[in-house]
Amino acid sequence: MTAAKRDTYTPETLLSVAVEVFIQRGYDGTSMEHLSKAAGISKSSIYHHVAGKEELLRRAVSRALDGLFGILDEEHARVGRAVERLEYVTRRMVEVLIAELPYVTLLLRVRGNTGTERWALERRREFDHRVADLLKAAAADGDVRGDIEVRLATRLVFGMINSIVEWYRPDVRGAGVQEIADAVVQLVFSGLRKEG
Amino acid sequence: MTAAKRDTYTPETLLSVAVEVFIQRGYDGTSMEHLSKAAGISKSSIYHHVAGKEELLRRAVSRALDGLFGILDEEHARVGRAVERLEYVTRRMVEVLIAELPYVTLLLRVRGNTGTERWALERRREFDHRVADLLKAAAADGDVRGDIEVRLATRLVFGMINSIVEWYRPDVRGAGVQEIADAVVQLVFSGLRKEG
Known part of the structure; x- marks a missing residue:
């Protein structure tokens, strides 16, 4: 056995x-x-x-980072109005986070004591900047509100998405991937309040 | 000295x-x-x-919990339409989180190995339920969208607010309390997208 x-x-x-x-x-x-x-x-x-545990860490966080950066190469992240691309990327971030749950969880816990950890933090920041640039472009198009500072808005949206790793458990009765992705997109782009 | x-x-x-x-x-x-x-x-x-370190933990998380539960006793959290009360509570949660930053950070990291930790988790859940009830009432009034499940919406909103402990640092150049509270309220209630 x-x-x-x-x-x-x-x-x-x-x-x-x-x-x-x-x-x-x-x-x-x-x-x-x-x-x-x-x-x-x-x-x-x-x-x-x-070669050792640092190589395992590098492979693990690479898997999370490849999943996230891969989103930015997808057609709907590259073509179209910035606000639509931003919405697509937001939805895909939720999907990748859930598909690669342990790897993304580990990536989010990395603190920066070794070279691999510092590299992972640097790549995370790079990804954050790429998404912040999309938000900036959407604001320049006049499609998203300009009264929330881009860096702050990006942090809050990432905060909401990343918090999913704290409670999401696969195979447990509860919201599924698509329900969660829909909820995030609706909250981030339209908010809770009903117009009217 | x-x-x-x-x-x-x-x-x-x-x-x-x-x-x-x-x-x-x-x-x-x-x-x-x-x-x-x-x-x-x-x-x-x-x-x-x-008496020991568990008493220090209990005092510390009590300070965070008293701050949070205190919000629910404030007039604007008790009187008025549910959606307005919910908006008030959301804003005050950000303010209390920042005012009591280390205490709330500790509360959010509690995992439940001791009696005090389990008690703190139970009180956190109780607070979450009180806020979820407000959201439910606002949905019943027809003031917030009904297409996001209440528990999921509450988790995502708490996720956004709680993530502030990860990056907010007092006395560092960056967004101040009111700017962050405004941004959270605007994002949560109205979303990023400008109505066309």
Whole structure:
């Protein structure tokens, strides 16, 4: 049984176990020993796949970052009025966050003690700036209100979206991905109040 | 110098030091030794003020919870149309969060390993329900949209407000309390999009 389980280990499954341990213990608080125990394989088997825990962190946050940056390359994020592109990106951010939940959760918890963590924070900031630029363009088009400072609005919208990692659990009765994405888009773009 | 500093210690200043240490090290990771070092007073001096670290936690999260529940007793939260009361409560939540920043930050990080933590989580849920009830009443009045499920909308709005603890720093050039409160209220109630 254990032997069969070991045979199924791939870099992919090792990564997914590592991410769970990083989230639970914090990256700083995780040793190779912890990873070895959680994965049920020896440390030398782990070293067969990766150079160390920082490589696992880099692969994990890369997966989250690739998902997020990938959104910006999609057609609806590149073509059309800025406000429509911004709405599309907002919806897709919710979808990617939920599809890559543990990886994005880890990315959001990175604090910056190692080179990989600082690199991840830098890439996050870059993504935030790309979205802030879209918001700026939509304001310049006159399609979004100009009375909220762009940086502040971006922070608040990211705050709402990122907070989903705190409570969303897959396979539990509750709102599904599309319901959550719709709610975020409606709140961010139209607000709660009914006109009239 | 050190002696003079010691003389100024009161339960209040001890609490504020403890909160910083709890936030930095996590409540579980904080020992009386850590608190003693950070406060620059002996453990027995701390025990002169409080029974232990759980009492400090209880006092700290009580301060945040008293601030939040206090909002609901204010006149504008009790009198008037539900949507106006909800808007008032939203604005005041931002103000209280910023006024009591370290205490609310700690409250939001509580995870539930001790009796005090479970009590704090229970009180947070109670506050969330009180606000959700206001939203439900505003929807029943026809003043807010009915197409976002109340629990989901409440979570997203709380997510936006609570995320402020991640980036707001007092005395740093950046948005002030009123600018942030205005932005949150405008986003939550009217959204980003300009009506065409």
